Amino acid sequence: MEIRPILSSLRRHKITAFLLVLEIALTCAIVCNAVFLISQRLERMHMPSGIAEHELIQIQLANLGLRADAKARTLEDLAALRQIAGVTEVGLASQLPFGNASSNNDMRLDPTQKLATLNAAMYTGQNLLQTMGTQLVAGRNLRDDDFRDDDEVNKAAASGNAIGQAFPQVLVITQAMAERLWPGENALGRQLYLGKTPLTVVGVVAHLVRPNNFSQGTENSIVVPIAMKAGDGSNYLIRTASQDRERVLKAALAKLKALDPKRVILQKRTWDEVRHEFFQDDRAMTGILAGVCLALLVVTALGIVGLGSFWVAQRRRMIGVRRALGATRANILHYFQTENFLLATIGIALGMVLAYGINLFLMLHYELPRLPAIYLPVGALLLWLLGQLAVLGPALRAAAVPPVVATRSV
Amino acid sequence: MLAYYLDLALRSLKRNKMLTALMVLAIAVGIGASMTTLTVMHLLSGDPLPGRSQHLFYPQVDPSPDPNPRHQPFDMMDYRSAMDLWSAHRADRQALIARATLKLRAPEVSQPPLMVRTLATTTDFFPMFDAPFRYGQGWNADDDAQRARVAVISDDLNRKLFGGADSVGRTLRLKDSDVRIVGVLAPWRPSPVFYDVAGGRFSNGDTASFYGKPEDVLMPFNTGQDVNADGFDVFTCWSTGGSKQLQSSPCVWVSLWVQLDSAAKVREYAGFLAGYSTQQKTLGRFVHADNTKLHSLMQWLDFNRVVPSDVRLQAWLAFAFLAICLFNTVGLLLAKFLRRAGEIGVRRALGATRRAVFAQCLVEAGLLGLLGGVGGWLLTMVGLWLISRQPVEYADLAHLDASMFVTTFVLAVVVSLLAGALPALRASRVAPGLQLKTL
Numbered sequence: 001m002e003i004r005p006i007l008s009s010l011r012r013h014k015i016t017a018f019l020l021v022l023e024i025a026l027t028c029a030i031v032c033n034a035v036f037l038i039s040q041r042l043e044r045m046h047m048p049s050g051i052a053e054h055e056l057i058q059i060q061l062a063n064l065g066l067r068a069d070a071k072a073r074t075l076e077d078l079a080a081l082r083q084i085a086g087v088t089e090v091g092l093a094s095q096l097p098f099g100n101a102s103s104n105n106d107m108r109l110d111p112t113q114k115l116a117t118l119n120a121a122m123y124t125g126q127n128l129l130q131t132m133g134t135q136l137v138a139g140r141n142l143r144d145d146d147f148r149d150d151d152e153v154n155k156a157a158a159s160g161n162a163i164g165q166a167f168p169q170v171l172v173i174t175q176a177m178a179e180r181l182w183p184g185e186n187a188l189g190r191q192l193y194l195g196k197t198p199l200t201v202v203g204v205v206a207h208l209v210r211p212n213n214f215s216q217g218t219e220n221s222i223v224v225p226i227a228m229k230a231g232d233g234s235n236y237l238i239r240t241a242s243q244d245r246e247r248v249l250k251a252a253l254a255k256l257k258a259l260d261p262k263r264v265i266l267q268k269r270t271w272d273e274v275r276h277e278f279f280q281d282d283r284a285m286t287g288i289l290a291g292v293c294l295a296l297l298v299v300t301a302l303g304i305v306g307l308g309s310f311w312v313a314q315r316r317r318m319i320g321v322r323r324a325l326g327a328t329r330a331n332i333l334h335y336f337q338t339e340n341f342l343l344a345t346i347g348i349a350l351g352m353v354l355a356y357g358i359n360l361f362l363m364l365h366y367e368l369p370r371l372p373a374i375y376l377p378v379g380a381l382l383l384w385l386l387g388q389l390a391v392l393g394p395a396l397r398a399a400a401v402p403p404v405v406a407t408r409s410v
Numbered sequence: 411m412l413a414y415y416l417d418l419a420l421r422s423l424k425r426n427k428m429l430t431a432l433m434v435l436a437i438a439v440g441i442g443a444s445m446t447t448l449t450v451m452h453l454l455s456g457d458p459l460p461g462r463s464q465h466l467f468y469p470q471v472d473p474s475p476d477p478n479p480r481h482q483p484f485d486m487m488d489y490r491s492a493m494d495l496w497s498a499h500r501a502d503r504q505a506l507i508a509r510a511t512l513k514l515r516a517p518e519v520s521q522p523p524l525m526v527r528t529l530a531t532t533t534d535f536f537p538m539f540d541a542p543f544r545y546g547q548g549w550n551a552d553d554d555a556q557r558a559r560v561a562v563i564s565d566d567l568n569r570k571l572f573g574g575a576d577s578v579g580r581t582l583r584l585k586d587s588d589v590r591i592v593g594v595l596a597p598w599r600p601s602p603v604f605y606d607v608a609g610g611r612f613s614n615g616d617t618a619s620f621y622g623k624p625e626d627v628l629m630p631f632n633t634g635q636d637v638n639a640d641g642f643d644v645f646t647c648w649s650t651g652g653s654k655q656l657q658s659s660p661c662v663w664v665s666l667w668v669q670l671d672s673a674a675k676v677r678e679y680a681g682f683l684a685g686y687s688t689q690q691k692t693l694g695r696f697v698h699a700d701n702t703k704l705h706s707l708m709q710w711l712d713f714n715r716v717v718p719s720d721v722r723l724q725a726w727l728a729f730a731f732l733a734i735c736l737f738n739t740v741g742l743l744l745a746k747f748l749r750r751a752g753e754i755g756v757r758r759a760l761g762a763t764r765r766a767v768f769a770q771c772l773v774e775a776g777l778l779g780l781l782g783g784v785g786g787w788l789l790t791m792v793g794l795w796l797i798s799r800q801p802v803e804y805a806d807l808a809h810l811d812a813s814m815f816v817t818t819f820v821l822a823v824v825v826s827l828l829a830g831a832l833p834a835l836r837a838s839r840v841a842p843g844l845q846l847k848t849l
Binding site: 019027062214280292306311313365 | 720734735802832
C-alpha cells in the first residue's frame with residue numbers, strides 16, 4: 001500500500017488529524033495507567049494473609065474494663081468455645097490480619113542502636129499460631145510454657161526492667177522478615193530486641209500479613225507469647241471446617257452470651273467477610289477505574305467513527321474518481337484502514353511517552369511502582385484494534401461509493 | 411441578532427441529530443464525571459469552620475526520647491504536657507480532647523446497652539468549634555474543675571434514646587458511672603471532624619475515616635478521667651511497658667486546641683510553647699527542646715493530607731476524561747462546520763463578516779454546551795447518588811450545593827466554547843469565492 005498519498009491528504013487536514021492523534025495518545029496513556037492501577041489494587045485485594053482464611057471466625061468483645069476474675073473467665077470462655085462440635089482450635093488475639101487498628105513496634109538487632117532496624121506488627125495471644133493455621137517453615141510453634149501473662153509483663157515493665165523471666169523469651173517471625181534481617185542465613189536462635197527486651201527466634205512462618213499499614217513492610221509481623229484476657233478489646237479466634245462456620249459462629253455467640261449476658265460483642269464474622277470488608281474501598285476503586293477505561297475507549301472509538309464518516313463524506317468525489325480510474329473496493333477500504341493505522345501509530349507513540357510521564361507522577365504522589373514495560377505493547381495493540389474496528393464502518397461506506405459519483409458535480 | 415444565531419444553531423443541530431446527540435453525550439459524560447469528583451473534592455477539602463479556622467491552632471511538643479534530630483513531634487500529647495500547657499491559660503480559648511468508646515445505657519429507656527464514641531473535653535470546646543445546641547447548653551469552667559458528672563449528647567443519640575425530645579436533666583449510665591445530660595447538640599457534621607484529625611501521614615492516603623460523624627457523648631475532661639480511667643484511645647507510645655496508668659504512661663493520647671485571635675498572640679503562644687519545651691529539657695523530661703509546632707487548623711488538615719488519595723485520583727481521572735471528551739468535540743465540530751463550507755461561503759458572499767460567521771459557530775457550540783450541561787447535571791446527580799451508596803464515611807455528605815450547580819453549567823459552556831473556538835475560527839476563514847465555484 002502506497003503511504004505517500006495518504007500522508008499528503010492528511011497534510012490537508014492537519015488540525016483534525018492532530019486532534020485524533022492527541023485523543024488516541026491521551027486514551028492510550030490513561031488506559032495503560034488505569035489498567036496498571038487496577039492490577040495493583042487486585043494484587044492488594046488478593047494479598048496472601050498466611051492464615052487459614054476459609055476456616056476462621058472472629059468474635060471481638062468490647063472493652064468494658066477488666067474484672068478481677070478476668071483471667072478465670074477467659075479460660076472458661078476458651079474451654080466452652082473448644083467444646084462446640086466441629087471446632088478444631090480456639091485462640092485469643094490482640095490484633096488480626098486485615099483489622100483497622102494495629103499495634104506496631106520498632107525492632108532492633110542491637111539494643112543500643114539509635115534507629116530501629118524495622119517496624120513490625122506484634123501479634124500476641126494464647127494458641128494464636130495454631131488457630132490461625134500459619135505454615136511453619138523452620139523451628140517450632142509457640143508452646144504453653146513460652147507464654148507470660150500480660151499483667152506480669154506490664155508489672156515488670158512498670159518497675160523499669162526490660163530483661164527477666166517475667167518477659168517472654170522467644171518469638172516467631174515471618175520468612176520475609178527473617179530474609180530482611182539475616183539475608184541468606186538461618187534465623188533460628190538469633191536475637192531480636194523489642195525495646196530493650198531480647199527475644200530469641202524459635203520459629204519462622206511462611207506468611208503472616210500485618211493488620212494494615214502495609215507500606216511499612218507487608219509481612220513484617222512477629223508473634224510474641226503473651227497471654228491475655230478477653231474483654232480488653234481482644235478477639236476470640238475460632239477455627240473450624242469451612243462449611244461449619246455459620247453454625248459454629250451461632251453456637252459460639254450463644255455460649256458466650258450464656259456465660260456472661262452483659263458483655264457487648266463488637267464483631268462476629270467469618271474471615272471471608274473480614275477480607276471482603278477490609279478491601280471494599282479497593283473494590284469500589286477498581287470498579288471506577290474499569291468504568292473509566294471502558295468509557296474512554298468508547299468515547300475514542302466514537303471520535304474515530306465521527307471523523308472517519310466526515311472524511312469519507314468529504315472525499316466522496318475523490319473516491320469516485322479513484323474508482324472510475326480502476327481502484328477496487330478493497331483498495332479504497334485499505335486506504336482508510338491504513339490512514340487510521342498511521343494516525344493510531346503516531347498517537348500510540350505519543351501515548352507511550354505520556355503514559356510514562358503519568359506513571360512518574362503517580363510514583364511521586366501515590367507510592368506506585370514503575371509501569372511494567374509489558375503494558376505498553378498491550379496498550380498499543382488494544383488501540384490499534386480499537387482504531388481498526390472503529391474505522392471499519394466508515395471505510396466500508398467509502399468502499400461502497402459508486403464510480404459514477406465522479407461524473408456528478410457533488 | 412442573537413435570536414437569529416440561535417435559530418441558525420438550532421437548525422444546524424437538528425440537521426444531523428445523530429452527530430448532535432453524540433457531541434451532547436460526550437460533553438455530558440465528561441461534565442458529569444468531572445463535576446461528581448469535583449463536588450466530592452469540594453465537600454472534603456473545604457474549610458470545616460469558615461471564618462474561624464484561621465484563629466484555631468494545634469500546638470505540638472515532642473516528649474520522645476528518640477535522639478534522631480529529624481524526629482517529628484507526635485500527633486498528640488502526653489497527659490502531662492497537655493495539662494501543663496492547658497493550665498497555663500495562655501490562649502483566648504482552649505480545649506483538651508481525649509477519645510474513648512464506652513458502654514452506655516439510659517436507665518430510663520428500655521434499650522439494650524450501646525457502645526458509643528465519647529469525647530472528654532473542656533468547656534471552651536463548644537464556643538470554639540461553633541457546636542450548635544438544640545436543647546440546654548454546655549458545661550462551664552466550674553464543672554470542669556469540680557469534675558461534674560454532666561454530659562452533652564449528639565442529636566443522633568438523642569433521637570436514638572429519647573426520640574428527639576428534650577432530654578436535658580435525664581441520666582445516662584456510662585460504663586459504671588451516672589452522668590446528667592445538660593445539653594443536646596443540634597445536628598452537627600463538620601467535614602472533616604477536624605478536631606479529631608491526627609496520624610494522616612501514616613495512613614497512606616486512606617483518610618476517609620476523618621469524615622465520619624462527631625462523637626455521641628461529650629463530657630468534662632476530668633469527669634472522663636473519673637469515669638473511664640485508663641480506657642482512652644491511645645495514639646501511640648514511645649516505649650513499651652512503663653506505667654499502666656495512662657496519665658503517667660509514655661503514651662500520647664490527648665490533643666490540645668487553642669484559639670488565638672491575633673497575629674501577635676500567635677507569636678506569643680509560639681514563644682510560650684518553645685519556652686515550655688526548653689524548660690522541660692532542663693528538667694530532663696524532653697530530649698528535643700526546639701521541636702515544637704503550632705499549625706493552624708487548615709495547615710494541620712493539609713499536613714495530615716485529609717482528602718483521601720482515592721478521591722484525588724478520581725478527580726484527576728475525571729478531568730483527563732473531560733479533556734478527551736473535549737478533543738472529541740473539537741474534532742466533530744470541525745468536521746461539522748467545514749462540511750457546511752458551501753453554506754458559509756454563500757453567507758460570506760452575501761455580506762456576512764468573518765466575525766459574524768465566527769459568532770454563529772460559537773453560538774452553536776455554546777448551545778451544545780448548554781445541552782451538555784443539562785445532561786452533565788443529571789449525570790452528576792446520578793454520580794453523587796452512586797457515591798452516597800458507597801460504603802465510605804463521607805457518603806452522607808454527597809450532595810450538589812448551589813455553587814456546584816452553577817459551576818456545572820459554567821464548566822459545560824466554557825468547555826464547549828473552548829471546543830468550538832478553533833472550528834469556528836476555521837469556519838470563519840472559509841474563502842467565499844472557492845466555495846461558490848464548487849456549488
